[in-house]
Amino acid sequence: xxxxxxxxxxxxxxxxxxxxxxxxxxxxxxxxxxxxxxxxxxxxxxxxxxxxxxxxxxxxxxxxxxxxxxxxxxxxxxxxxxxxxxxxxxxxxxxxxxxxxxxxxxxxxxxxxxxxxxxxxxxxxxxxxxxxxxxxxxxxxxxxxxxxxxxxxxxxxxxxxxxxxxxxxxxxxxxxxxxxxxxxxxxxxxxxxxxxxxxxxxxxxxxxxxxxxxxxxxxxxxxxxxxxxxxxxxxxxxxxxxxxxxxxxxxxxxxxxxxxxxxxxxxxxxxxxxxxxxxxxxxxxxxxxxxxxxxxxxxxxxxxxxxxxxxxxxxxxxxxxxxxxxxxxxxxxxxxxxxxxxxxxxxxxxxxxxxxxxxxxxxxxxxxxxxxxxxxxxxxxxxxxxxxxxxxxxxxxxxxxxxxxxxxxxxxxxxxxxxxxxxxxxxxxxxxxxxxxxxxxxxxxxxxxxxxxxxxxxxxxxxxxxxxxxxxxxxxxxxxxxxxxxxxxxxxxxxxxxxxxxxxxxxxxxxxxxxxxxxxxxxxxxxxxxxxxxxxxxxxxxxxxxxxxxxxxxxxxxxxxxxxxxxxxxxxxxxxxxxxxxxxxxxxxxxxxxxxxxxxxxxxxxxxxxxxxxxxxxxxxxxxxxxxxxxxxxxxxxxxxxxxxxxxxxxxxxxxxxxxxxxxxxxxxxxxxxxxxxxxxxxxxxxxxxxxxxxxxxxxxxxxxxxxxxxxxxxxxxxxxxxxxxxxxxxxxxxxxxxxxxxxxxxxxxxxxxxxxxxxxxxxxxxxxxxxxxxxxxxxxxxxxxxxxxxxxxxxxxx
Numbered sequence: 001x002x003x004x005x006x007x008x009x010x011x012x013x014x015x016x017x018x019x020x021x022x023x024x025x026x027x028x029x030x031x032x033x034x035x036x037x038x039x040x041x042x043x044x045x046x047x048x049x050x051x052x053x054x055x056x057x058x059x060x061x062x063x064x065x066x067x068x069x070x071x072x073x074x075x076x077x078x079x080x081x082x083x084x085x086x087x088x089x090x091x092x093x094x095x096x097x098x099x100x101x102x103x104x105x106x107x108x109x110x111x112x113x114x115x116x117x118x119x120x121x122x123x124x125x126x127x128x129x130x131x132x133x134x135x136x137x138x139x140x141x142x143x144x145x146x147x148x149x150x151x152x153x154x155x156x157x158x159x160x161x162x163x164x165x166x167x168x169x170x171x172x173x174x175x176x177x178x179x180x181x182x183x184x185x186x187x188x189x190x191x192x193x194x195x196x197x198x199x200x201x202x203x204x205x206x207x208x209x210x211x212x213x214x215x216x217x218x219x220x221x222x223x224x225x226x227x228x229x230x231x232x233x234x235x236x237x238x239x240x241x242x243x244x245x246x247x248x249x250x251x252x253x254x255x256x257x258x259x260x261x262x263x264x265x266x267x268x269x270x271x272x273x274x275x276x277x278x279x280x281x282x283x284x285x286x287x288x289x290x291x292x293x294x295x296x297x298x299x300x301x302x303x304x305x306x307x308x309x310x311x312x313x314x315x316x317x318x319x320x321x322x323x324x325x326x327x328x329x330x331x332x333x334x335x336x337x338x339x340x341x342x343x344x345x346x347x348x349x350x351x352x353x354x355x356x357x358x359x360x361x362x363x364x365x366x367x368x369x370x371x372x373x374x375x376x377x378x379x380x381x382x383x384x385x386x387x388x389x390x391x392x393x394x395x396x397x398x399x400x401x402x403x404x405x406x407x408x409x410x411x412x413x414x415x416x417x418x419x420x421x422x423x424x425x426x427x428x429x430x431x432x433x434x435x436x437x438x439x440x441x442x443x444x445x446x447x448x449x450x451x452x453x454x455x456x457x458x459x460x461x462x463x464x465x466x467x468x469x470x471x472x473x474x475x476x477x478x479x480x481x482x483x484x485x486x487x488x489x490x491x492x493x494x495x496x497x498x499x500x501x502x503x504x505x506x507x508x509x510x511x512x513x514x515x516x517x518x519x520x521x522x523x524x525x526x527x528x529x530x531x532x533x534x535x536x537x538x539x540x541x542x543x544x545x546x547x548x549x550x551x552x553x554x555x556x557x558x559x560x561x562x563x564x565x566x567x568x569x570x571x572x573x574x575x576x577x578x579x580x581x582x583x584x585x586x587x588x589x590x591x592x593x594x595x596x597x598x599x600x601x602x603x604x605x606x607x608x609x610x611x612x613x614x615x616x617x618x619x620x621x622x623x624x625x626x627x628x629x630x631x632x633x634x635x636x637x638x639x640x641x642x643x644x645x646x647x648x649x650x651x652x653x654x655x656x657x658x659x660x661x662x663x664x665x666x667x668x669x670x671x672x673x674x675x676x677x678x679x680x681x682x683x684x685x686x687x688x689x690x691x692x693x694x695x696x697x698x699x700x701x702x703x704x705x706x707x708x709x710x711x712x713x714x715x716x717x718x719x720x721x722x723x724x725x726x727x728x729x730x731x732x733x734x735x736x737x738x739x740x741x742x743x744x745x746x747x748x749x750x751x752x753x754x755x756x757x758x759x760x761x762x763x764x765x766x767x768x769x770x771x772x773x774x775x776x777x778x779x780x781x782x783x784x785x786x787x788x789x790x791x792x793x794x795x796x797x798x799x
Contacts, residue, residue, distance in 0.1 A: 033063035034070060034095075034123040035133035040102060042119065042140045044211070046178045049113035049142040055087065056104045057121035057136070061095045063129065064367075064655050068094040070125050072103045077118045084117070085109045097655065111142040147177040148184060148208075148237040149245035152771060154215060156231070156252050159776065160287060162303070163225040163254035169201070169218045171233035171248060175208045177241070182207045186235045188218045193228040228253045251746060259332035262300035265293050265313050268341035274298075275340060278315040281777050281798050282326075284308060288777030290799050304328045312798060313338035314721070316373070345380050345679040346371045347687045349716070353658060366658045368689060370677060372648035379622045380679040381592040382644040382656070397608055397628035399443045400678055400686070401618070407435065410624040412502070412541070412601030413616055414462035414469060416482065419446065420626070421469055422618065423459040423601070434458030436471075436485060441608075449485030461502040461541050461601035463511070470511070472499025477511060493527035501542035501602070503554060505577075512554055512577070514539040520554070520575065533580035537573065541602030545613055548632065552577065555631070557589075557602040557617055570599050572615055572629065587629070590645040592680070593622040600624070604631075622680040639673060639691065658691065710788035719796040720767055726751070727762040728784050736786040738763055743779045751782075767797060774799070 041056040055074045061067050069092060076085035087105040095101050103121075111117065122135035155170040169188045175181050183204060190199035201218040208214055216233075223229065234247040261282060267275040274297025282289045284307040291299045299313075308327050314320040318340035326334065348369040372378040383398015402408050407424035414421045420439045433450040436459065440446060451458050451471075459471035459478070468488065469480040477499055479490035496515035503512040505522075510530055514520045516538050522531040541557035554575040573586040591597035600618030608614045613632045619625050642657035678686040713727040730736060737753040749770050751763045765782075769775055777799045783792045 031064050031129060032067065032125060032127045033061070033130045033133070034067060034125045034128060035060050035062045035130070036072075036121045036123060036136040037100070039119060039121055039136055039138040042138065045140050046145065047111045047140050047142055049111050049115075052108040052110045054104060054108045055085075055119060055121070056102060058100055058102045059095075059121075059123060060100050061097050062133065064097055064657065066094050066096045067125065068092070070095075070123065072121065072123050074105045075120050075122075076109055077120070079116045098653070111140075114143055116141040116143060144178040145241045146179065146181070146237060146239045147175070147242045147245070148181055148235050148240055149174045149176050149242070150186070150233045150235060150248040151213065151245075152773075153231055153233050153248050153250040156250070159250075159252050161223055161252055161254055163223055163227070166220040166222040168220045169199075169231065169233075170215055171218075172213055172215050173205065173208070173235065174213045175210055176245075178210050180207060180209045181205075181237065184208075184235060184237055186216055186233065188216075188231070188233045190221060191230050191232075195230075198229070223252075223254045225254055249746075259304050259306065259328035259334070260300070260302050261304060261309070261311065261326065261328060261332075261334045261336060262298070262302075263335050263337040264297045265299065265315075265338045265340060266297060267318075268339040272339065275315065275318075278313050278318075278338075278340065279799055281312045281314070282309045283312070283777060283796070283798060284310075288779075288798070290777055311336055313340060314798075315340060316375075318374075345378060345677055345681060345687055346373045347677060347689055349689075353689065353691045366660070368656050368658060368675075369653050370646070370648070370656065371653040372650055374681060375650050377650065378648045378679050378681055379592040380646055380648065380654075380677055381590070381621070381625070382641065383625070383627060383676050383678070397441075397614075397616075397626075398676060399439075399626040400623050401437075401439070401443075401626050402624040404439060404443055404445050405435070405437050405448070407437070408624060410600060410618055410620070411457070412459055412461040412471065413618040413626060414464050414601070414603045415605040415607065415616055416464045416469065417605070417607055419482075420616070421462055421464075421482070422626070423451070423462060423471060425458045436480070438482070438485070447485060452487055457498075460498065460500045462603070463502045463504040463542075463544075465504050465506065465509075470502060470504065472502040472513065474498055477502065477513070492523070492525060495521050495523065495527075495529055495532075501539045501556065503542035503544040503602075503604075505544050505546065505552070507546060507552070512542050512544065514542055514556065516540075520556070522577065531577075531580065533575075537582075538599075540599035541617065543602040543604035543615055545604045545631070547606055547613060553583075555602060555604060555615055556582075557599045557615075559597075559599045569594075570597060570617075570619065572602070572617065572631075574631075589617060589619060589627065589629070590643065591619060591621050592645045592678075593647070597621045623678065625678075710786065710791070712782075712784040712791040712793055714793060715765075715782065715795045719798045720765075721798055723764055723766045724795065725762050725764050726782060727760060729760045730756055730758055730786060731788055732758045734787045736761075736784065739783050739785070740765060741781045741783065742775075743781070748775060748780065 036057055037060045038058045040058055041053055059072060071088055071090050073088045075083050078084050087107050089103050089105055118137055118139050120135060120137045151172040151174040153171050155167055173186055185202050185204050187202040189197055192198050199221045203216050229252055231250045232247060265275045265278040266272045276293055276295050276297060278293045280291045280299045282301055286307055289301055291301060293299045306329055308325055310322055310324050311326050312320055312322040321338045321340055323336055353366050370380055401410055401422055405424060409425040410422050411425060412423040422437045425434050436449045436451055438447040459473055461472045463470045469482050471478045471480055475494050475497060477492040477494055479488045481488050494513050496513055496518050498515045499513045501514035510522050510524055512522055514535060517536055519532045520535050521529055523529055537558040539556045539558045543555045545555060546552040554577050556573050556575055558571055560569050570589040570591060571586050574583045576583050598620040600620050603616040606613055608628055614628045615631055616626055616628045619627060638660060640659045646654045648654060673691045675689040675691060676686050710731055711729045715724040715726045717724055736756050738751045740748045742748050751765055767774055775797055777797050779796055781792055781794055
């Protein structure tokens with residue numbers, strides 16, 4: 001090989017065939033991270049001399065925040081590392097997180113004859129949190145070269161073929177060089193399990209233009225029963241620059257076909273209509289087989305070997321369905337039908353997040369990703385029914401009250417120290433009777449009482465005086481006996497058209513009422529107005545906080561609607577009844593469906609956190625829900641979320657930052673919380689995610705570096721449908737190689753082979769082989785080899 005071509009090939013070896021970097025260690029996205037993911041032009045290793053081309057590259061916003069007003073640069077170097085071409089583009093508009101943008105540079109470059117080059121594309125972004133992916137290079141040349149490759153063995157197309165049935169072997173041959181190749185020969189050889197040739201044929205190709213493929217069809221071959229074979233297709237070309245791609249191999253075997261399974265897949269969310277393009281997989285200990293439904297929703301496995309199978313129906317945007325222990329025997333003809341529906345929100349990681357922090361550490365972050373795997377827009381919200389407060393307005397607890405009560409028009413809320421009380425309008429202001437619901441703090445419905453004298457909208461906000469519950473109605477406040485769930489007959493006149501907001505002060509034995517932007521009134525038990533203060537906010541709920549050391553305070557739950565963006569903003573604001581004005585202290589309540597969200601009732605309690613204050617708000621959202629918020633944060637502030645609600649288009653995802661802080665915590669104690677992720681998906685339960693902060697116990701995601709030895713973890717997820725992540729650790733810096741093999745021990749793909757520092761590393765596998773093709777369903781092995789040791793684990797691919 002000549003030195004110039006060697007420069008090209010060595011440069012190409014540092015870059016994947018598609019212009020992207022090899023798989024790298026994974027981690028949470030930096031807040032700011034621009035990456036060059038591919039060089040699109042020049043697309044090939046050879047460019048004709050004196051033919052101009054315009055360089056182009058694709059960049060990705062791999063960070064968590066949108067980016068705008070940044071520059072992308074392009075430079076071309078010759079073999080002496082001198083810059084022979086330079087250009088740049090200023091991107092003025094916004095590139096959102098996880099979005100791609102192709103950059104076409106303004107000026108063209110003309111390769112000179114007999115030259116080799118290196119083109120680099122790179123970005124420059126201030127505060128880039130991961131600069132290692134800012135630059136990408138591709139080598140190319142104007143020097144002609146020869147490269148004849150056997151790209152693939154196309155027939156046999158499967159690893160298992162029927163015995164006694166002849167097939168014509170075929171292979172795809174590619175001229176990857178720069179010149180036409182004429183009169184070359186290609187051989188096809190099949191050997192048995194003893195490595196003895198049982199078949200051989202060859203063909204002469206008259207002419208194959210540069211950068212083109214041709215499929216060659218050889219003489220038929222008839223396999224024997226219960227045999228294992230290895231097929232090789234190869235060529236030999238004088239002066240071939242890349243001999244490593246001259247041969248393709250494929251192992252296959254035979255067996256007796258003995259049974260059949262078939263059926264139909266229907267769409268559960270379309271009235272049982274046939275579902276086309278669903279993928280069916282039949283997996284046994286001996287192999288895996290796949291089929292796709294036709295337009296009528298039908299699938300068929302007409303010939304399966306005897307055995308016990310797990311049969312799965314799957315389609316992107318639907319919940320998978322699996323039937324276990326299907327026994328296929330000789331001559332069996334089984335029917336199995338499926339119905340698939342939309343899934344709930346998907347979480348990554350799916351089970352738990354934990355972090356190991358020394359007692360004095362602060363502000364360590366982890367990320368969770370919420371993804372919409374369905375085919376419709378999804379709105380999600382996160383609630384946390386445990387104590388993990390960090391700041392004013394942090395979520396403490398949450399409950400989907402609509403799911404519990406089946407009432408989609410809940411209005412008021414109160415907590416009596418033992419139970420939650422919720423008033424509802426039965427889904428319609430004109431539908432009677434309305435109901436009063438009693439729930440415990442775990443969200444279990446204990447009782448439901450009809451609302452007497454609560455016609456129309458029924459009761460609005462609620463309050464509790466230690467003996468009776470009170471409910472605001474049109475222009476009165478009703479007293480309710482919580483033992484019987486009935487009104488006592490006591491009715492207090494209210495100075496507002498509708499008592500939407502209601503609170504009670506035990507010190508003065510006075511009530512506070514409000515209605516939208518009407519004044520906030522303080523009244524006695526006879527209804528006489530004691531005070532009235534200008535309001536100006538759309539108040540729906542009121543709550544009295546008499547336990548604050550700097551209080552007392554009145555809290556108001558109100559909303560504001562932006563008619564331009566069709567977005568509702570819900571706020572809890574602190575009101576000073578001594579000054580008769582808002583204090584300016586407020587926090588915003590996150591909503592799942594901002595276009596339709598509205599405020600409801602409000603309650604205050606110290607029972608969720610003994611001795612400390614929390615507001616319980618009723619939010620009329622995609623699902624009516626209760627949420628508790630901390631209004632007196634202290635040093636026990638070990639976890640916070642960047643945000644707890646959002647809207648996702650089909651296939652979109654959202655990255656949420658979890659921030660841990662050890663300040664003021666017990667240095668030898670574990671702290672745990674369980675996040676509940678709910679959505680408006682029509683099927684599927686809420687997702688639960690366990691989060692733990694521990695000073696000593698190891699992390700479930702990537703254990704402490706100080707404790708690292710040589711280890712290879714189980715792939716997650718496993719079984720694998722589209723992609724999986726494999727984590728491993730090294731006790732010291734060294735060369736490490738991670739490789740995937742099939743069940744026969746043949747190499748499928750090398751995921752990484754490089755020098756790694758001591759510590760934990762993670763590599764993603766997209767389920768494809770070295771040629772970029774999706775591997776078939778079945779059992780695979782992955783092996784970690786390094787100076788520190790050798791370890792092998794197993795994973796299953798299910799298509």
